[in-house]
Amino acid sequence: MPREAEPSLNEKQFVTQALQENLRLDGRQLDQYRPLEISFGDQYGVADVTLGKTRVLAKATAEVTVPYVDRPLDGIFTIATELSPMTSPAFEVNRPTETEVLLSRLLEKTVRRSGALDTESLCLVAGQKCWSVRVDVHVVSHDGGLTDAACVAVVGALRHFRKPDTSMEAGRLTVYTPAEREPVPLSWLHSPLCVTWSFFGDDGETAVLDATWLEEQVRVASCTVSLNKHGEICQIAKLGGTPVDAVALLQCTSVALVKVKEFSDLLDRRLAEDLKRRDKGGFMAELRAENDR
Amino acid sequence: MTVTTTAPQAALGVLPRSDGSAKYSHAGYTLTASVNGPIEAQRRDEHAYEAHVEVIVRPAAGVGGTRERHLESLLQSSLAQLILVKNFPRSLIQIVLQVEDSPENDYVNTKLVQASLNLAIMPALVQTAILALLSAGVPMRATATATAVAVVHQDGAKKTVVDPSPREVETARSVHVLAFTSHNGLLLAESEGDFTVGEWDDVYETAKGICCRAGPAKEGTAMVLDDEEASATDMRQFLRSTMESKVAADLHWK
């Protein structure tokens, strides 16, 4: 497959030097995000997030399956990330690249391991049946800031998602179709979001938020902080790169909290708007009314 | 149950980094396609005399299975006929189709991975691919339009439904997908269910009415077409107007 062209030496120097002079190619402040936009699909569980030219799509689905033998009381929750050739022809189907592996690990740590979704609530019959919730992350367009955008998309999709309603009668499980009973939301505990800092300069003294793809190729180190709006840090990942001053990192996390609060508010607002849109009569509401039992 | 036949919507050039791209939504389906090409082909895909057309269909949820492979092979054989593959020997034209949203059947709990052929998505796939190819400026012999038609038996009466919903597909006696080139050639015909030659003929007429409304493609007919009231969905006219508005927007600076 054709390889992506790396930025030239001139380009690299230009970008780095500009950043040291507090200038970015797109005219943003160093700690300014590109405009973030979230929209939801017609079906439940589809979130479309754009961050500048980066666009990530997440789709949540649920299915009844058999739980893992070692965790009979837990449901299954997976996040699947694949960078398709749509992002760039350099990516091949079924051949994960480093970017992809890192992205899926960060999302896994942020959303799954932080216990954002109550997996015990997904259990239906201990050891026999449980919900398997799966989020597919599709990177449609990649222009940097993939982790941050993907995390918002995953959290958005899961919070927007409704799984079919179930009931237990005399030991028999019934899964209702959406026509029979209104689907129910997942039991969601908190919304952790990622903020990625990129560091430039010889000692990584310039910290930049929301780097574009070009900036990402030039940066000397990066650090992803995941936290929720209550300021609880879920994970911090600084995977190698130039050493960065610890105090500077602390400063970064406090800025990250401000950003996460902004994103959380935006997400809450968009979800509320979507709910209102769905409530407003229309075809679906009509359908529901005649099938309410 | 009635189907709200919404007009198709499309946007071209939605992806900044690919050669061509399109987002298309119609009848509940929303897809994004990207086209890259001609680019360097891998050794195993390299043809000495023509470009290799690669089609990748990615479902919204789950990994692509046998069903997606079948859709890919159908699209591949159709699109390779339209693209002037001879112009680009030893290269690759890559078309990636990402399903974003598809209508769901409220009356069943669907499984994630399904093996059976999903004919209803075919028209959206064809349309999106064609729009993306046009946006990428890949030279083609002709464009194509496609539509899905279901024959439903209801209370003893036969009814043809255009762009059937998943529930209608489920109850239908037969489901058909037909694609026509802009020269009115029948490019693709997929039908399943239970029907007779006569029924298929009716379906053909209906589909042709949707896909080939514009009549024989001639220069200067565009004027007449604009006056005509687009009553129902007219796919060819839609394709044309989408391209026209894109070109107009691109040449805005002039």
Place this chain on the structure above:
Amino acid sequence: MTAPTIKLPAPLFARLSPHPFLLRNLTATAAAADPARPPAARTNGRGTNETRPLHAKASSLSHAHGSSLVRLGDTTVLCGVRAELLPVERIPLFRPVDRVGDGERGGGDGGDGGDGAGEGGRALLGRGELRDYDLLVPNIELATGSAPQFLPGVPPTALAQTLSTRVYSLLHSTGLVGVEDLRVWSKPGSGEGGDTEMEGAGEAQEVQEGVEEEDRVVAYWVLYIDLLFVSFDGNPFDAAWAAVVAALRNTSLPVARWDPEREMVVCSRTEKRQLNVRGLPVACTAAVFEEKELGEVGTGVVEGRHWLLLDPDRLEETLCREAITMVVDCSDGETRIKSIEKQGGTTIGRELIRGFAVIAEKRWKEVQGAMK
């Protein structure tokens, strides 16, 4: 002056330039007035509308519940049907069905939406049982060495995946196997008597009196339909589909009943019940060979001549881009089309498809004879 002629042996000619080779063969009569030369034919000696005879042999495997061996010229397919019991507890999305509701549908599982949209919910669920619980599992393997293009140790080729999707879709859309044959009820009474009695709703009610537990489905038979291409010489779908139909017609399932004491399904060692196969859908494939090599299609008018080659072999398949497959069933006296798949070009239009229905009908009669 005579044009210099180079004499090439036929196999070498075919290897070097297959397209002109086939073209010459098809246009033989036009080129030569020599009466000694054979008439226009395909390289395999067949006429354009001539198929290879189909040979079907049933129960060729001793350990399968049903099997068949189908030969179509040099294409040989072996099909085995293995049935396994699937208890309903292991089906995640299981919804109980009652026998009365089933009777109302009158075995209309096969795809007539006669019940319409009114009392949709349950009837549709019954129709979807086969698909939702994955009761029919076809799998296709193209054996290494069956043709030069199949290499060992590679994941399933696109062709194998496409074929299995087509077989799977057709199995469901034709309703070849009804779900009532695959259900195992907790009460005996209708099971052994064959499936015709299963639809008698009255009988089910009779059994119900004096029993504390109601009649319910306890398990399903899952049919694993495995196809192995022993040798491959074109037209894989027709051969595969014929093998599936022949194997299913040959399938008989052990009589299974629910043992309330042990709470499990018990199968009879001796008693067997023939699987009910509805109709006889037959696939008929043709490929379009165009005079112009690497044809320029899509301009509406067909340039040059073209031939519709029925039942194409491997050489012909590599030279043709456009193909049509039609599945017909004439077992009710009337020709019903079950599927049309046409792709890859614009030569086949409406008239050709209409005409092709007649060819497919003829093919159906041939295959019906072979299946007996």
